[in-house]
Amino acid sequence: MSRRSGIALALGLVLVLAVVVAAAAQTTAPRLTGAPDPMADVPAPRIATPITDDVRRMRSFPEQPPIIPHSIDGYQVTLGTNRCLECHRRQFHDVARAPMISISHFVDRDGQMLADVAPRRYFCDACHVQQTDARPLVDNDFRDMLTLSPVGID
Ligand code: HEC
Ligand code: HEC
Numbered sequence: 001m002s003r004r005s006g007i008a009l010a011l012g013l014v015l016v017l018a019v020v021v022a023a024a025a026q027t028t029a030p031r032l033t034g035a036p037d038p039m040a041d042v043p044a045p046r047i048a049t050p051i052t053d054d055v056r057r058m059r060s061f062p063e064q065p066p067i068i069p070h071s072i073d074g075y076q077v078t079l080g081t082n083r084c085l086e087c088h089r090r091q092f093h094d095v096a097r098a099p100m101i102s103i104s105h106f107v108d109r110d111g112q113m114l115a116d117v118a119p120r121r122y123f124c125d126a127c128h129v130q131q132t133d134a135r136p137l138v139d140n141d142f143r144d145m146l147t148l149s150p151v152g153i154d
Pocket of ligand 1: 057
């Protein structure tokens with residue numbers, strides 16, 4: 001084999017390997033980049049629809065921030081205003097029939113219990129999110145820890 005055809009063969013093998021690796025990656029995880037041709041027009045995927053049925057969901061593990069079961073369209077959380085607190089604050093939650101922010105939300109970083117929400121819990125959507133109808137990006141075989149314990153799930 002000549003040196004040139006040897007190099008061509010090696011390059012060909014590398015190419016085949018790259019295609020196989022790319023195909024394998026494609027089946028396990030979606031592309032994280034845009035269109036293969038960066039300047040091409042591709043239709044944007046549909047934005048997932050939030051689930052807003054007002055049904056509070058079981059938490060997957062005890063410390064999970066519960067997901068938001070209602071619409072939050074246009075709810076502002078800024079330095080000057082916090083729409084979430086208008087219903088979830090201790091003073092308002094009974095009238096709004098909303099669950100009160102839990103006591104952990106009143107504790108500041110020094111462990112002091114404050115009269116109102118602690119600054120580190122002010123930006124609610126840093127932790128609480130809506131559930132959407134989006135399909136999982138990758139397969140998920142999460143099991144509730146109760147199914148692993150002798151106590152059982154029920
Ligand atoms: C108009 C009143 C109102 C506003 C504003 C509001 N909520 Fe709620 N929220 C409720 C009510 C009522 C519930 C009880 C379930 C239901 O009816 O949707 C609830 C439920 C929740 C829950 C579920 C709690 C649990 O234990 O499952 C979370 C989390 C939550 N809201 C977060 C938020 C966040 C974050 C915002 C701001 C982006 C917000 N809410 C704004 C009224 C409100
Ligand atoms: C740093 C993360 C974080 C932030 C920020 C945060 N929360 Fe939470 N929230 C949690 C966690 C974790 C829980 C569940 C454990 C607990 O109660 O502390 C929870 C619980 C809740 C609950 C359920 C209370 C109950 O008794 O069932 C409500 C309602 C809630 N949060 C509302 C809010 C609102 C409104 C804000 C914004 C003012 C907010 N949270 C900010 C993490 C957060």
